[in-house]
Amino acid sequence: MASGQLDSRQAQALFDILTHHESYAEIQALKHPEIVDHFGIPLQPKTPPDSSSPLLETLLKRFILVLPGLRDVPSDFWTQNIKGLVETLDNGNLSESYDKGSIGIRKTLSTATSSTVEYVSRGTLGGYPKQQAKEDRQYDPSKPDDVIDAWNDFLHGIVYGDLLDKLFAKAAETDQLSEHDSLIRAAHEYAIVMCEPQRSDWAHGMAPYFLVRQTLKIGNAASMLSGMVKLVLAKMNMSTVTSWFGGQVSDSGMNLLQQIVSTVLGWDTSELKKRASTIEKNTQAPSKHQLEVLKAYCDKSTQEQQKCRTQSEYEPTSIASAILSDSAASPELTSPQQSLALEYVSIQLAIRDREELIRALCHHTPDLFTSSIRSVIPAYDPIIRALHQAVNLSGGVSDLEAFLNDLIKLGTFDMKAGKAEPPTVEDFVKLLHKHQSSSHRFIHQVVKNGPELRQWYHSYAAHAARQYASTSAATSTPASSATAAGDFTANLTSLLTLLSDTDKSAVLTEIDAHAAYISALIASSTTRMKRIINNLATDKSETQLGPGMFLSKWQALMDETRITPANEGGEVRRGGDESVRDATRVDTDGARKGGVANLGGAEGKEEGEGEGLKPPDVNYTVRLLGSGFREMLRGLEMK
Numbered sequence: 001m002a003s004g005q006l007d008s009r010q011a012q013a014l015f016d017i018l019t020h021h022e023s024y025a026e027i028q029a030l031k032h033p034e035i036v037d038h039f040g041i042p043l044q045p046k047t048p049p050d051s052s053s054p055l056l057e058t059l060l061k062r063f064i065l066v067l068p069g070l071r072d073v074p075s076d077f078w079t080q081n082i083k084g085l086v087e088t089l090d091n092g093n094l095s096e097s098y099d100k101g102s103i104g105i106r107k108t109l110s111t112a113t114s115s116t117v118e119y120v121s122r123g124t125l126g127g128y129p130k131q132q133a134k135e136d137r138q139y140d141p142s143k144p145d146d147v148i149d150a151w152n153d154f155l156h157g158i159v160y161g162d163l164l165d166k167l168f169a170k171a172a173e174t175d176q177l178s179e180h181d182s183l184i185r186a187a188h189e190y191a192i193v194m195c196e197p198q199r200s201d202w203a204h205g206m207a208p209y210f211l212v213r214q215t216l217k218i219g220n221a222a223s224m225l226s227g228m229v230k231l232v233l234a235k236m237n238m239s240t241v242t243s244w245f246g247g248q249v250s251d252s253g254m255n256l257l258q259q260i261v262s263t264v265l266g267w268d269t270s271e272l273k274k275r276a277s278t279i280e281k282n283t284q285a286p287s288k289h290q291l292e293v294l295k296a297y298c299d300k301s302t303q304e305q306q307k308c309r310t311q312s313e314y315e316p317t318s319i320a321s322a323i324l325s326d327s328a329a330s331p332e333l334t335s336p337q338q339s340l341a342l343e344y345v346s347i348q349l350a351i352r353d354r355e356e357l358i359r360a361l362c363h364h365t366p367d368l369f370t371s372s373i374r375s376v377i378p379a380y381d382p383i384i385r386a387l388h389q390a391v392n393l394s395g396g397v398s399d400l401e402a403f404l405n406d407l408i409k410l411g412t413f414d415m416k417a418g419k420a421e422p423p424t425v426e427d428f429v430k431l432l433h434k435h436q437s438s439s440h441r442f443i444h445q446v447v448k449n450g451p452e453l454r455q456w457y458h459s460y461a462a463h464a465a466r467q468y469a470s471t472s473a474a475t476s477t478p479a480s481s482a483t484a485a486g487d488f489t490a491n492l493t494s495l496l497t498l499l500s501d502t503d504k505s506a507v508l509t510e511i512d513a514h515a516a517y518i519s520a521l522i523a524s525s526t527t528r529m530k531r532i533i534n535n536l537a538t539d540k541s542e543t544q545l546g547p548g549m550f551l552s553k554w555q556a557l558m559d560e561t562r563i564t565p566a567n568e569g570g571e572v573r574r575g576g577d578e579s580v581r582d583a584t585r586v587d588t589d590g591a592r593k594g595g596v597a598n599l600g601g602a603e604g605k606e607e608g609e610g611e612g613l614k615p616p617d618v619n620y621t622v623r624l625l626g627s628g629f630r631e632m633l634r635g636l637e638m639k
Contacts, residue, residue, distance in 0.1 A: 006493055010508070011485035013515035014492050014621070015122060018629040019055070021622045023118040024557060026053040027110050033090045041065075042078035043086075054633035055121055062124060062467045068456040072379040081372040088364055092356035093302050095349035097561050098309055099319050101342050102583035103575050104353075111557035115550050125636075126486030127470025128159045139186035142537050144530035147193075150186030157183070159468045168447055168458050175444035177436070192432050193425070193532050194548055255370055258362040265354040271589040272354075276347045284336040286344075293329045294320060294345050298352045312564055316572050319564040320345055338567050350588070383453065390450030391442060399438035406431055425532055426541040495628050506620055513616040520613055521549045556615050 006014065029035040029052060040047030040057050042065060051057055065071060097107045131152075139150040157163030163183075170180055177185060254262060279285050286294070297305065312322040320341035325331040333341055361369045377384075387393065410423050410431055447454045470486050485492055496504060529547035534540075545551065559576030566579060573580055585592050 006485075006489065006496065006511075008485075009515045009519075010511050011489045011492055013511045013518060014496075014625075015126060015485040015488060016118075016518060017511070017514055017618045017621055018492075018625060019118045019121050019125070020114075020553065021618075021626055022055050022629060022633070023121060024111070024114040025626075026056050027114045027117065029053065030086065031090055031094075033087050036083060036086050036090065039083075042075070043083040044079065045075070049634070051634055054630060054636070056117065058633060058636050059117065059120055059124070063120070063464060066460065066463060068460055069376075069380040069383050073376055074379075077372065077375040081368050081375060084368045085360065085372065088360045088368065089356075092360055093305070094353050094356060095298075096305075096309070097575070098312075098564055099305070100346040100349050100583075101319075101564055101566075102346065102580060102586070103558050103561060106353075107558065107561060107575075111554055114557060115554040118553070119550060122485075124467045126488045127472070128155060128468040129486060130160060130470055130472070131156055133161070137183075139182040141182075141186045141189040142533070144533040147186050147190050147533055148526065148529060150183050151190035154183060154187035154190075155468075159465050164458070164461055164465060168454065168461075171443050172447040172454070175437070175440045177440060189533070190529075192436070193429055193529060194546070195428070195432055254362050257373075258369065262358050262362045265358050268588045269351055269354045272347050272351045275588075275590050276344060276351070279340050279344050279347070282340060284334075285340045286333060286337045287330070290324055290329045290333075290341070291344060293327045294323055294341060295348045297323045297345065298348045313562070313572055316565050316570065317568045318342055318566060318570065321568045333568070335567065342564070342566070346583070383456070386450045386453045387446070390448075390453060391445045396438075396442055399435070399442075403431075403435045403438065406435070422544065424541045425528075425543040425546045426535050428546075429532065429536060491632050495625050495632075498628065499624060503624055507624060510616065510618045510621045514618055517613070517615055518549075521552050524613065525549050525552070552613070559614075 030039075035052045036043060038048055038050060038052040040051040040053070042060065047057060094106060095104065097104050133156075134153055137153075139146040141147060141150075154163065158167075166181075167184065170184075173179070177188060180188075280288075280291060285291065297308070308319060308322045308326055311317070311326070312319045315322070317325075318338060318341075320338065321331055321333060323345070324333070324341075410427060446457075472487060496507065499507060525547045528543060528545060532543050532547065535542065559574060561575035563573040563575060563577070563580050565572055575581075
């Protein structure tokens, strides 16, 4: 290894380390307004040389900004509306998981987004490995090995072959999956199993499906579109009436979408205030003065809150004790008071978060939320008109409503009995099997009856596939296809050659440990995939953790999250600690809910597979090579 060359396993491990760190760092940084100012395209007219988010920018340029419809939105949609919304949310200083003592929704979403970004980025930066074509092979969707092989061959055919053209042509002929080639049927089964539907919320019950269906039945496309815009975006207030008589149009009031957002968050706030009131009346609670100080902490600046967090980590002590010690109130808390104080801080932060979201999305002046939607509608007008002509949209809404009803019913389980019985992966797969004909019918109608739509989205799909094409002429073996870094290997090698022999040796030690970790994740995911497919054939239902390294990487990010100590002198906790997971399972009304912060289900472990598997420490590698990797990303061009 003195030459600095990396073997395929090491190259993939280093690639995994750097993309994983860069993805999460860029996502996390977006909570700072100054980072948004240096984001570049599309939030700025052009990309600055010191772009703060080169990886996100690359993916936006390659996949998002070229989407049919979205590619035609005016530039101020990004530079004013979206940037304004992000900055408004940033300035709202939403709460940190550290202070709340649990994994919040924002942390869950940011880690999920980061895990998605890192996988897409490795595919487009390194390229999908080329393999020998497998002519005339037949695949059995009920056999695990066939399903896994079919998925790999499907991707190879999309990126390097003519499978995309064949897929569009066949979809135009039929809406029956059974009439497709065995490769498509087996790859379809892989995609179904990989899907992990999550529970929905009250917003589904508030959606006006009947009104939407009736509006979509209007025969004239222009009238239908106008009706949908009025239904969703019309604001009901006095200015709406007076504007008809020549009065000045006001930006006040809320439209239907904002009413749904405000109402759902308002319900949460009411439940949280009840819990706060219960604590205030508790005889074992902190004093009235102490509770006032804890509540006031929520409205402090980012800098003042960070000062308390730093003190809490350094001493260490609970965030409640740190807050009180930074005030005129007594910092002394008994054990019951400490627990109630932490819960009170968490509740008050949750209340403020919801109030800030309502303010940003529903009451902000100017109304950036509504303005953003209005900017998008003209760009999507040709697509909406073509869809209206090609598809029974009213029937599609009915299909969506039926699916969501079944999904929510399946995802709701009773925790009050003391023993939860959450749905299994097999249950979710069966649900998708039940409703898959709806999506097949929709796709068939689009590609058969909408020639323009077919052309637009076929061109986009071909463009997206090209982003994964490797420039190398070499053909990989099946063993190396999962472990090579592809086109980016040379860049990784060049980074490594800049290190001293001592640093290089330390980095390679971390890389080897991470390579072993990746191998274990792949083996665990493959085992779960095979078990689920075998269980589906025998109608057995037992799996709580779905396949996919994505889930393991997502869980690892949440498990690593730093959380306030539970008491004075206690250690800083992590998101994976049982006390933190228990706190995360508490709903807004105080009742215990399912394992939101634990992707492994109610117990958090899948027996015998991947149990206790944690990513190794690679901080030294990130510290030495992270900045150089980011500089490389800033020089990337569109494929």
